[in-house]
Amino acid sequence: MDKLRSEIACIFDSRVEITRSDLRKMNYLQNVLKETLRLYPSVPVNSRTALKTTVLPVGGGPDLKSPVFVPRGASVAYSVYSMHRRPDFYGMDAELFRPERWEEHMPLNDDPTNAKWGYLPFNGGPRTCLGMDFGLTEAAYTIVHLIQRFPGIRLPPGEKVELIGVEKQTMTLVVSITEGCKVEVSRDQK
Numbered sequence: 001m002d003k004l005r006s007e008i009a010c011i012f013d014s015r016v017e018i019t020r021s022d023l024r025k026m027n028y029l030q031n032v033l034k035e036t037l038r039l040y041p042s043v044p045v046n047s048r049t050a051l052k053t054t055v056l057p058v059g060g061g062p063d064l065k066s067p068v069f070v071p072r073g074a075s076v077a078y079s080v081y082s083m084h085r086r087p088d089f090y091g092m093d094a095e096l097f098r099p100e101r102w103e104e105h106m107p108l109n110d111d112p113t114n115a116k117w118g119y120l121p122f123n124g125g126p127r128t129c130l131g132m133d134f135g136l137t138e139a140a141y142t143i144v145h146l147i148q149r150f151p152g153i154r155l156p157p158g159e160k161v162e163l164i165g166v167e168k169q170t171m172t173l174v175v176s177i178t179e180g181c182k183v184e185v186s187r188d189q190k
């Protein structure tokens with residue numbers, strides 16, 4: 001929160017109007033959004049149906065290195081949620097919320113295929129999300145506006161900090177937090 005507050009102070013000073021170019025300059029905010037969608041991809045599981053019989057090059061056999069046969073009409077489901085928490089992609093602290101990781105070396109980027117397909121909050125390919133830019137802009141705008149309007153945002157007394165991975169989540173087509181996220185907001189700094 002403190003890093004976000006200082007980035008907002010640095011970009012906006014006392015100005016309240018928020019433009020797209022302001023939001024684009026906010027590296028830390030962009031990394032917060034990336035990290036949030038990494039740990040909580042809105043569409044946690046996705047699938048594709050094969051139009052013709054094919055073979056996936058790896059993923060089969062006991063060591064997952066053999067090809068996988070996919071007959072025409074079969075659906076292949078994949079968990080973006082699990083992939084986004086893979087230590088071999090995101091490092092041994094993959095389960096931690098750490099926006100700074102997006103400025104550092106990540107194993108994900110050692111392989112061009114993983115770099116392209118190992119982070120998929122909006123999926124990829126011809127049916128990728130049409131609203132990606134709009135959605136990210138809206139989220140960035142809302143966060144900046146909330147923090148500008150309510151400089152004091154904190155956990156209510158007695159509210160416990162849930163560890164990532166053990167919070168109660170509701171999974172349908174999208175993932176959401178079952179018990180909500182309770183915060184106290186105020187117009188005062190502290």
Ligand code: HEM
Pocket residue numbers: 037041042043046120121122123124126127128129130131132134135136139
């Ligand atoms: C953070 C916000 C959002 C996330 C994480 C998200 C994620 C996704 C994902 C994962 C898909 C499935 C793509 C696939 O299976 O290949 C999708 C599809 C789609 N999204 Fe989003 N979305 C977001 C916001 C929006 C917004 C704001 C709009 C519209 C204004 C939008 C419009 C669409 C449309 C039209 C599709 C279907 C594309 C197609 O099937 O060709 N999305 N989105």
